[in-house]
Amino acid sequence: MSGPDAAVDAAAPTADAPAPAAPSGVLPGVPRSGGPLVDEIAFPDRAHYVELVRGYRDAGFELCADLCVVDYLSHPGRSLPEGVGAERFEVVVNLVSLSEKRRVRVRVQVPESEPVLASLIDVYPGVDAMEREGFDLLGVRFEGHPDLTRILMPEDWEGHPLRKDYGVGRVPVQFKQAPGPR
Amino acid sequence: MTSGTEQGGGPGAGDVFVNAGTREVPRIAETSEGAQEMDLRPATDPAELRREVGAVLRLPEGTVLNTGDIDIERRDDETMIINMGPQHPSTHGVLRLMLELDGETVLRTKPVIGYLHTGMEKQGEELTYVQGSTNVTRMDYLSPLNNELVFSLATEALLGVEVPPRAVWIRMLMSELQRVSSHLMWMATNGMDLGSTSMMIYGFREREMVLAFFEKTTGLRMNNNYIRPGGVAADLPDGWQDDVEVICETVLARSFEYDELLTGQPIFRDRTEGVGNITAEEALALSVTGPILRSTGVPWDLRRAMPYLAYDELDFDVIVGTYGDNFDRYSIRLNEIRESIRIIRQVAERMPPGDYRLQDAKVTPPPRARIDESMEALIHHFKVFTEGFKVPEGEVYVAIESPRGELGCYLVSDGSSKPYRLHIRGPSFVNLQAIPLLLRGGLVADAVAIISSVDPVMGEVDR
Numbered sequence: 312m313s314g315p316d317a318a319v320d321a322a323a324p325t326a327d328a329p330a331p332a333a334p335s336g337v338l339p340g341v342p343r344s345g346g347p348l349v350d351e352i353a354f355p356d357r358a359h360y361v362e363l364v365r366g367y368r369d370a371g372f373e374l375c376a377d378l379c380v381v382d383y384l385s386h387p388g389r390s391l392p393e394g395v396g397a398e399r400f401e402v403v404v405n406l407v408s409l410s411e412k413r414r415v416r417v418r419v420q421v422p423e424s425e426p427v428l429a430s431l432i433d434v435y436p437g438v439d440a441m442e443r444e445g446f447d448l449l450g451v452r453f454e455g456h457p458d459l460t461r462i463l464m465p466e467d468w469e470g471h472p473l474r475k476d477y478g479v480g481r482v483p484v485q486f487k488q489a490p491g492p493r
Numbered sequence: 494m495t496s497g498t499e500q501g502g503g504p505g506a507g508d509v510f511v512n513a514g515t516r517e518v519p520r521i522a523e524t525s526e527g528a529q530e531m532d533l534r535p536a537t538d539p540a541e542l543r544r545e546v547g548a549v550l551r552l553p554e555g556t557v558l559n560t561g562d563i564d565i566e567r568r569d570d571e572t573m574i575i576n577m578g579p580q581h582p583s584t585h586g587v588l589r590l591m592l593e594l595d596g597e598t599v600l601r602t603k604p605v606i607g608y609l610h611t612g613m614e615k616q617g618e619e620l621t622y623v624q625g626s627t628n629v630t631r632m633d634y635l636s637p638l639n640n641e642l643v644f645s646l647a648t649e650a651l652l653g654v655e656v657p658p659r660a661v662w663i664r665m666l667m668s669e670l671q672r673v674s675s676h677l678m679w680m681a682t683n684g685m686d687l688g689s690t691s692m693m694i695y696g697f698r699e700r701e702m703v704l705a706f707f708e709k710t711t712g713l714r715m716n717n718n719y720i721r722p723g724g725v726a727a728d729l730p731d732g733w734q735d736d737v738e739v740i741c742e743t744v745l746a747r748s749f750e751y752d753e754l755l756t757g758q759p760i761f762r763d764r765t766e767g768v769g770n771i772t773a774e775e776a777l778a779l780s781v782t783g784p785i786l787r788s789t790g791v792p793w794d795l796r797r798a799m800p801y802l803a804y805d806e807l808d809f810d811v812i813v814g815t816y817g818d819n820f821d822r823y824s825i826r827l828n829e830i831r832e833s834i835r836i837i838r839q840v841a842e843r844m845p846p847g848d849y850r851l852q853d854a855k856v857t858p859p860p861r862a863r864i865d866e867s868m869e870a871l872i873h874h875f876k877v878f879t880e881g882f883k884v885p886e887g888e889v890y891v892a893i894e895s896p897r898g899e900l901g902c903y904l905v906s907d908g909s910s911k912p913y914r915l916h917i918r919g920p921s922f923v924n925l926q927a928i929p930l931l932l933r934g935g936l937v938a939d940a941v942a943i944i945s946s947v948d949p950v951m952g953e954v955d956r
Binding site for chain 2: 350373374375376377379381382385386389390403405409412414416435436437438439440441444448457458460461462463464465466472473479
């Protein structure tokens, strides 16, 4: 779809997108027949991520529709634009401009050795629950989030279930205060 | 999955923790940060306390609230923290709210969720695209067809296929009927929460008509698995126009009865007007969509703003409110029932003939009759249901307007027949963030009315 064939145009980001510094490309949105637009996709690095998203907000993207984390452990060879090094985790942020009726997707790579990313909470307070979900299910820490606790799993749960190396069916059902086997 | 190779060692006693000990790089994000509950004031960090008292997470500077200005000085013996839910009947499932009260006034609120978490996104990675719609349909159990729709649209976008026009219009018909049934259900439960028991009975009665039509068409009242990648599962039954027209006529006529029953009723108005206010800036900052966002006057409806299916060919209005209170949300939903009926009538009139699903043996199973006469059809049938179809590598985000707001599906494919990652952006999950703000400074008795007006479906919140 959008990824492999679209031309990478890192040097000339679209008009209202802020010029992202350093190695990040912006794949322009292209219309697709009989369906929604293929969204514009930006690939900032971790250092410029918040800055880029803030730039988008100031450019009129009022709503942060979604934030989710993908674990690419068993699919490392995905297609990314040139200059973007594939890492294990990817945080995907979907922004909406209500005035322009446009979407943009920000995909930022987060390495396995240091699964930490700056929180967007100062830019979009609505990412609160979404970042907590990303931490809970995939174990990416969002630095600067004021209340980064588990949201769907119990507090004492070990591991992050949506990670690809999470042992499905190998973790015993955890009931607090359940009497142990005698 | 690489769990086997990564784990190392046999399944011994120390193997409970995923990968613990076998990795060279220690996982820093292995354990939880702490409690999900709300703490007493002395035990809460001042910054966190300000955030909770303000109930808004640092809105953009200058818009609404500066958390530094929030007065958190208060003697502890004046307040108490009570627990509402997860078994409270008015929480529409298993929502748990921790409320800090000063007398009857709500100071802080914290929703605690996860009681219905069943790992549906994880399960979605284990099911093929053919089976996937049976999984997603169970998320928002009050509008299952919309969940199937967004999953199917995302899959089709990755496949790069276009479904036949009749399938598109059948999908619109079912999606709007679902919106009617979902809003009727909301009218019913909202009436129940506000003490209008007759409304509950009426809402369920009318919803049952819609569900009976679903049963006739799809075979099931709920969790239909009717909208599938490639089209819909079956054509509309004979005489569907009459059934639909009866539903439209009855529900439309009765919507005016509800109007009379509720809108003019002083108790209902007192309990809804000016209760649970939210502004457009706050709603947008908190990523709130759907009737709550529209109640603040923002005409944001994906059917109109970013049309999917064939909504751009239809004539309907986007209902908006003014004050962003409970009453606006009530009237938006009531009027959306009428708008949906308008859409349903147009769809029924203009329903195109033709195939109800894609006739591509690689995506949809061949018709039953062909299996008896064609070996190839049998093979294709077998292939579709055993290993499914392969979807080209890529990622896509598709969003539709569910009765509760923007329902999004982020789908990543690695080229196999199962989604690599399936993420559903549940509108209820995000809208729940507005509850602390809506409840702040109100009475605890209004909490029930406000939770109801947010219309959370816990199956979708917890997924």
